[in-house]
Every structure is written in C-alpha cells, then in structure tokens.
Amino acid sequence: MTAASATSAIPSLEELQHWTWVLGRAQQMMLESGLSAAAAAGQQEAGLPVIPGVNDPATIRRAEAFWTDSLDLWRRFLDPAAAKAAEDRHASDKRFAAPQWRDNPVFDWIRQSYFLISDHMLKGIDSLSGVDERQKEQLRFAAKGFLDAMSPSNFPATNPLVLEKTIETGGENLLKGLQHMLADLSKGQLTHTDPDAFELGRNLATTPGKVVKRTPLYELIQYSPTTDKVLAIPLVIFPPWINRFYILDLTPEKSFIRWAVDQGITVFMVSWKSADATMKDVVWDDYIEAQIDAIDTVREGLKVESVHAIGYCVAGTTLAATLAVLAARKQADKVKSATFFTAQIDFTRAGELLHFVDDEQLALIRTLSPDGFLDGRYLALTFNLLRGRDLIWNYVTNNYLLGADYTPFDLLHWNGDTTNLPAKWHMSYLTDLYRDNLLVKPGVLTVNGTPIDLGLVKTPSYIQAGRDDHIAPAESVWSITEHFTGPIKFVLAGSGHIAGVVNPPTLGKYQYWLNPAPVKTLAEFVAGATETKGSWWPDWISWLRDQDSAEVPAKGARKPGKGALKAIEDAPGTYVRSR
The missing domain is CATH 3.40.50.1820 (Alpha/Beta hydrolase fold, catalytic domain)
Structure with missing residues (x-):
C-alpha cells in the first residue's frame, strides 16, 4: 500500500464538510431545543424530580457548555482559516507536536476532539458537589490517568506518525514494536532506555x-x-x-x-x-x-x-x-x-x-x-503512574507503535533498576x-x-x-x-x-x-x-x-x-x- 493510495482512501474535505455540517446542525438543534427544554422543565415543573448529575441546573449548564464547544469545533473544522486563527491552549503538548496533527484536517479534528472531551471531563470533576477535596483529588488523578491512556497518539489508527511509518516500512515498525512489547511483558517491566548501554563499575557508579x-x-x-x-x-x-x-x-x-x-x-x-x-x-x-x-x-x-x-x-x-x-x-x-x-x-x-x-x-x-x-517492579510502576504521560505512554508510542530504538539515558537506567x-x-x-x-x-x-x-x-x-x-x-x-x-x-x-x-x-x-x-x-x-x-x-x-x-x-x-x-x-x- 502506498502513501498515495492511503490518502485516497480518506474521504475528501468536501465530503467531510458535508457530514460535519449535518452533525453540526443536529447538535445545534439539540442545543436549541432539547437542552433548553430540559433546563426549563427543571425550573418550572415542580413535579419533575431534580436528579444531581442529570438535570440539575449545574449539570445542564455544563452540558450546554460542552455542546457549545463541540459546535464551535465543528465550525472551525469547516473553516480552516478560522481554525488556524483560534487560540490553541494545548499547543505545547509534546504528544501532538508533529505538524501532521495540524496540517491534516482529520487528525487536527481528532486532536481537538480529544482535548475537548478531556477538558470537560476534568471540569466536571472540579464542579462536583458533596465530595470532599481529597476524593476530588483522587478522581482527578484517576481521570487524568484514563485520559492519558486514551490519547489518540497511543493508537495506530489515530496517530498520523504511526500510519506514515507503517506505510513507509511496510509494517516493520509494528513488528519491531511487538518485539519490544513482548520483551517487556516477559520481564514484567517497561523498558525506558537501551538495556546494554550502562554497566555498574564501567560507566555508572565508577567513583573509586x-x-x-x-x-x-x-x-x-x-x-x-x-x-x-x-x-x-x-x-x-x-x-x-x-x-x-x-x-x-x-x-x-x-x-x-x-x-x-x-x-x-x-x-x-x-x-x-x-x-x-x-x-x-x-x-x-x-x-x-x-x-x-x-x-x-x-x-x-x-x-x-x-x-x-x-x-x-x-x-x-x-x-x-x-x-x-x-x-x-x-x-x-x-x-x-x-x-x-x-x-x-x-x-x-x-x-x-x-x-x-x-x-x-x-x-x-x-x-x-x-x-x-x-x-520492586510494583513500586516502579507506581512512580511511573505519577507521570504516566512521560514514563509510560510516551514509550508505548515511540517504542511499541513507531518501533524506535531505545536511546541511552543513565537516569532512566537507574529508574528501571x-x-x-x-x-x-x-x-x-x-x-x-x-x-x-x-x-x-x-x-x-x-x-x-x-x-x-x-x-x-x-x-x-x-x-x-x-x-x-x-x-x-x-x-x-x-x-x-x-x-x-x-x-x-x-x-x-x-x-x-x-x-x-x-x-x-x-x-x-x-x-x-x-x-x-x-x-x-x-x-x-x-x-x-x-x-x-x-x-x-x-x-x-x-x-x-x-x-x-x-x-x-x-x-x-x-x-x-x-x-x-x-x-x-x-x-x-x-x-x-x-x-
């Protein structure tokens, strides 16, 4: 399969614009009628019970904000000029630093959709009532871990760099990545650096x-x-x-x-x-x-x-x-x-x-x-989870999906010891x-x-x-x-x-x-x-x-x-x- 044939398999921009207009119009209708009606019903009908997290005023406001942001995302997708002018709060996220995430409208939409869902999920946790701050912190930590795991950069079909590499190498990157993954499974630990690059007494711990x-x-x-x-x-x-x-x-x-x-x-x-x-x-x-x-x-x-x-x-x-x-x-x-x-x-x-x-x-x-x-591998996993984006998913993408070689890094060698x-x-x-x-x-x-x-x-x-x-x-x-x-x-x-x-x-x-x-x-x-x-x-x-x-x-x-x-x-x- 060539890069050209892979590109032709993707719907054209005109086709995507048509269907996003359809979906955008549907969302707008829901926003203008369904949500507004639900909010009005919650306020006017005394017989309708208010269920926290479902139809209470705060939840309705959060839902409205989500649909509004979603609609804005669709509009920016339909108008590339407006999309480029829009402020990108997540521009510094290293997972999406490659230009392919912005230059290709499909992957730009995937990237921005991920951030939209992530932001609203975390906002939802922050706005929870009746939950003490320690429980909120635990929920935030769990939610961030889940969102990091579900990033589109972690999956071959939604990562443009992995798709390009797979086409370029004829799938050799995935085979090499599988080899890395199986080796890690056999030892029960994620590899961060070249395992043969360092040795105690040779280039680590050498002070006489x-x-x-x-x-x-x-x-x-x-x-x-x-x-x-x-x-x-x-x-x-x-x-x-x-x-x-x-x-x-x-x-x-x-x-x-x-x-x-x-x-x-x-x-x-x-x-x-x-x-x-x-x-x-x-x-x-x-x-x-x-x-x-x-x-x-x-x-x-x-x-x-x-x-x-x-x-x-x-x-x-x-x-x-x-x-x-x-x-x-x-x-x-x-x-x-x-x-x-x-x-x-x-x-x-x-x-x-x-x-x-x-x-x-x-x-x-x-x-x-x-x-x-x-x-000690259990404790290592705990510390890796504290920085899962950098110490887990970064290596899943680079070494499992892209099939990249491990680079020598003394600190990461120590971290895995x-x-x-x-x-x-x-x-x-x-x-x-x-x-x-x-x-x-x-x-x-x-x-x-x-x-x-x-x-x-x-x-x-x-x-x-x-x-x-x-x-x-x-x-x-x-x-x-x-x-x-x-x-x-x-x-x-x-x-x-x-x-x-x-x-x-x-x-x-x-x-x-x-x-x-x-x-x-x-x-x-x-x-x-x-x-x-x-x-x-x-x-x-x-x-x-x-x-x-x-x-x-x-x-x-x-x-x-x-x-x-x-x-x-x-x-x-x-x-x-x-x-």
Missing part, C-alpha cells in the same frame, strides 16, 4: 572506593580521597532504600559523590540490600538502628566525635527519626550537621502518592508480598507515615523503646526542596522547618525530585532560591527569595564548611582499607548488583 562493612541490611562504602587534605568531619550519605544508591554516582560528570570527594570530603555511602525472604521481619526500628550503626562505624573507624549526614527522600525521613532518637538518648552530638534532599516528615501535603494509601490500595499491596518482600522492599516495613511506612502522619506526633512512634519527638532535633540542618517535585512537594519538604528547633537553612532548587538534586555545577542548569529572612511559610520564602543561576551544590559545601572547617591530611584511615575499617571489595559492592 571500597566496601568497608557489610551487614544483613547494608554495605558501607568509603571513597578514595583526591585531595591532600580533607575535612576532619567525614560525611555519611543515606540514599533511599527504595532505589539504588548510584543516583548520586551516575556518570562521572553527574556524580555528586565524585564532586564531594573532589571538594575535600571523606565520603561514606550506605548501599541498602534489596529485600528477599530473609528480611520479612525487618521493620522501622531496623533501618533507624542501621543508620545509627553506620554513623558509629565511621566515628570509630576514623576516630572522630561526629559526622555530617545526608538523607535523600525516604532516607531523609528516617534520618530525621534517627536524629530524634539520638537526641532522646543524649547522643545528638554524634551528628554535626544534617542535610536533607527532598525529604518529608509531615505527610499532610505529600502530593499524589497519597492516592495510593487508602484502605483498598493497602489491601492490594498486602497481597503482592506473599514471601515477605515487595517486588528496581529494588525489593521488606513488606512489613514498607506497609508500616505507608500506614504510619503517609496515611496516619504519626511521625510528627511526639512520642507516638518509637525505636526499640525510644520515643520519637522531632522537636528535640537541634542539629544544624540544610534542607533542599525541588520547585517542581511531584514525589516530595516543596510545601511538604518545607514542613521540616516547622518541627526542628535547631538552626536551619532552606534552599529551593529548580526542577524536580531527581534533576533538582543531581545538578552538577559544570552543567550550568536550573537555578536555586535563598531567603535568609525569618519567614514562616514557603510562600513568604518565595516572595522574598533571591534567585541564583546554576547548581546549589557550591552553596551547600560553603554551608558545610561553616559548620566546621578543620582539615586533616588525607592519609591513614582516610584512605579506604588503610585504617581500622578493612576493605572487603571494590566499590560499588555486591548489594547494589543484587536483584
């Missing part, structure tokens, strides 16, 4: 270091110094246990770890073990005590009184609890300073993830963990923190008998939030400033949960905002903040040195395996490779 401790829950990695002198106080980093630690050690030019080492810091990294059946009884207490154990290991191994600590995302949540436990045990001086990357402690405004912690969702999660651990979670601990995290918000209630949660009170935390803290973070919204991260009682520096970084953190100065990307004034809300912070272009990392290292600038020679125990902490194997270790 040694594993110097291994427990059933974590490995501790110490990195080799690159400067003659280092800060006397070392740094311990706690990455999220729901992901692999090398998000902070991607390719060398993006590695926060390599950069921190080059700044003259002795860096230690915790690498959490991906859960298996042996970890079925691991709970909250175990992760907190593991963080304390790592802190004590570094203190004793380097013979220092305290460490600097970083907690990223959920590990920042547990770091906050760790600081509270240490304070309650009169051991707060073990941590000189704490840094939080996009971490939350008060989950009142925790964003779209709250949609996954109602009773039905939690019951489903319980059924997915028969062996005592949750397969899933980690299993201890089921008992994961469930308590969702219920105690996300659902019930118990961490901010003094004394309600405990760790091995020690009550947690965040108000006891006086450790100097650097708190980083991402302006566009959809996993840990900036307002939620800000709440740390409302619970800790020590000196705090808050920085709002450009971009989101990952790019807002992993933003090396050499890239010159994004920006950050600071406001030294004593403010009580994020809105006040933003209103008086000063913007600085580029990475916030230099500001952080300056702040860290302000806590204690003393230095020591980078020798002896400052080199992995040369002190009391003996080398077990080279970084990045064993746990990061386990599946």
Whole structure:
C-alpha cells in the first residue's frame, strides 16, 4: 500500500464538510431545543424530580457548555482559516507536536476532539458537589490517568506518525514494536532506555572506593580521597532504600559523590540490600538502628566525635527519626550537621502518592508480598503512574507503535533498576507515615523503646526542596522547618525530585532560591527569595564548611582499607548488583 493510495482512501474535505455540517446542525438543534427544554422543565415543573448529575441546573449548564464547544469545533473544522486563527491552549503538548496533527484536517479534528472531551471531563470533576477535596483529588488523578491512556497518539489508527511509518516500512515498525512489547511483558517491566548501554563499575557508579562493612541490611562504602587534605568531619550519605544508591554516582560528570570527594570530603555511602525472604521481619526500628550503626562505624573507624549526614527522600525521613532518637538518648552530638534532599516528615501535603494509601490500595499491596518482600517492579510502576504521560505512554508510542530504538539515558537506567522492599516495613511506612502522619506526633512512634519527638532535633540542618517535585512537594519538604528547633537553612532548587538534586555545577542548569529572612511559610520564602543561576551544590559545601572547617591530611584511615575499617571489595559492592 502506498502513501498515495492511503490518502485516497480518506474521504475528501468536501465530503467531510458535508457530514460535519449535518452533525453540526443536529447538535445545534439539540442545543436549541432539547437542552433548553430540559433546563426549563427543571425550573418550572415542580413535579419533575431534580436528579444531581442529570438535570440539575449545574449539570445542564455544563452540558450546554460542552455542546457549545463541540459546535464551535465543528465550525472551525469547516473553516480552516478560522481554525488556524483560534487560540490553541494545548499547543505545547509534546504528544501532538508533529505538524501532521495540524496540517491534516482529520487528525487536527481528532486532536481537538480529544482535548475537548478531556477538558470537560476534568471540569466536571472540579464542579462536583458533596465530595470532599481529597476524593476530588483522587478522581482527578484517576481521570487524568484514563485520559492519558486514551490519547489518540497511543493508537495506530489515530496517530498520523504511526500510519506514515507503517506505510513507509511496510509494517516493520509494528513488528519491531511487538518485539519490544513482548520483551517487556516477559520481564514484567517497561523498558525506558537501551538495556546494554550502562554497566555498574564501567560507566555508572565508577567513583573509586571500597566496601568497608557489610551487614544483613547494608554495605558501607568509603571513597578514595583526591585531595591532600580533607575535612576532619567525614560525611555519611543515606540514599533511599527504595532505589539504588548510584543516583548520586551516575556518570562521572553527574556524580555528586565524585564532586564531594573532589571538594575535600571523606565520603561514606550506605548501599541498602534489596529485600528477599530473609528480611520479612525487618521493620522501622531496623533501618533507624542501621543508620545509627553506620554513623558509629565511621566515628570509630576514623576516630572522630561526629559526622555530617545526608538523607535523600525516604532516607531523609528516617534520618530525621534517627536524629530524634539520638537526641532522646543524649547522643545528638554524634551528628554535626544534617542535610536533607527532598525529604518529608509531615505527610499532610505529600502530593499524589497519597492516592495510593487508602484502605483498598493497602489491601492490594498486602497481597503482592506473599514471601515477605515487595517486588520492586510494583513500586516502579507506581512512580511511573505519577507521570504516566512521560514514563509510560510516551514509550508505548515511540517504542511499541513507531518501533524506535531505545536511546541511552543513565537516569532512566537507574529508574528501571528496581529494588525489593521488606513488606512489613514498607506497609508500616505507608500506614504510619503517609496515611496516619504519626511521625510528627511526639512520642507516638518509637525505636526499640525510644520515643520519637522531632522537636528535640537541634542539629544544624540544610534542607533542599525541588520547585517542581511531584514525589516530595516543596510545601511538604518545607514542613521540616516547622518541627526542628535547631538552626536551619532552606534552599529551593529548580526542577524536580531527581534533576533538582543531581545538578552538577559544570552543567550550568536550573537555578536555586535563598531567603535568609525569618519567614514562616514557603510562600513568604518565595516572595522574598533571591534567585541564583546554576547548581546549589557550591552553596551547600560553603554551608558545610561553616559548620566546621578543620582539615586533616588525607592519609591513614582516610584512605579506604588503610585504617581500622578493612576493605572487603571494590566499590560499588555486591548489594547494589543484587536483584
């Protein structure tokens, strides 16, 4: 079949104009008579019951608006000049960026019809009465997911690019796409990037270091110094246990770890073990005590009184609890300073993830963990659903329908490198923190008998939030400033949960905002903040040195395996490779 024959099979513009006139006239008749009569009947006939969502005045008005917009769409279809002049609110939607979606009247009508239905569906949810705001948010989230799935860009017959590619390749794109889809089905996970492009130790997680401790829950990695002198106080980093630690050690030019080492810091990294059946009884207490154990290991191994600590995302949540436990045990001086990357402690405004912690969702999660651990692919799917348009349907179109090859992308490789979670601990995290918000209630949660009170935390803290973070919204991260009682520096970084953190100065990307004034809300912070272009990392290292600038020679125990902490194997270790 040729492109010419495919085009001739499509009705001519004159034929389409005739039938759209017929349909448009029919709609106009319905608008002028049926809907108006229904509205009048609803108002005048006392005997006719008013049914919410069917014939109440608000529903009638929404129906009238829908039919009016539909009729306008038909008129613009019949008058291409008017269509081109009309304002397109969805012009920036990347799914329909190709000119074929506008140059061809049929596909332009398909595109605009989709937006018309989408807009009115979401407006309908916004106008619902008798529904609390949380239920509305859940309905909006579900509706957006449904609308993203039903986009005409996701189907061969309604996507002009797929039709062209199919004709051009004689259907080879669909066969190649089917091959991609079957491969993903076999592994139970959507592929985002070339699976052979990256390898741990070769072009990811390459910062030189040694594993110097291994427990059933974590490995501790110490990195080799690159400067003659280092800060006397070392740094311990706690990455999220729901992901692999090398998000902070991607390719060398993006590695926060390599950069921190080059700044003259002795860096230690915790690498959490991906859960298996042996970890079925691991709970909250175990992760907190593991963080304390790592802190004590570094203190004793380097013979220092305290460490600097970083907690990223959920590990920042547990770091906050760790600081509270240490304070309650009169051991707060073990941590000189704490840094939080996009971490939350008060989950009142925790964003779209709250949609996954109602009773039905939690019951489903319980059924997915028969062996005592949750397969990391389920969690990966959850995070993909939060950005389904970009992380699911974009790849359905490009790799399944168009049959495009996967491109190398280190961040997406990491995103697909899933980690299993201890089921008992994961469930308590969702219920105690996300659902019930118990961490901010003094004394309600405990760790091995020690009550947690965040108000006891006086450790100097650097708190980083991402302006566009959809996993840990900036307002939620800000709440740390409302619970800790020590000196705090808050920085709002450009971009989101990952790019807002992993933003090396050499890239010159994004920006950050600071406001030294004593403010009580994020809105006040933003209103008086000063913007600085580029990475916030230099500001952080300056702040860290302000806590204690003393230095020591980078020798002896400052080199992995040369002190009391003996080398077990080279970084990045064993746990990061386990599946």
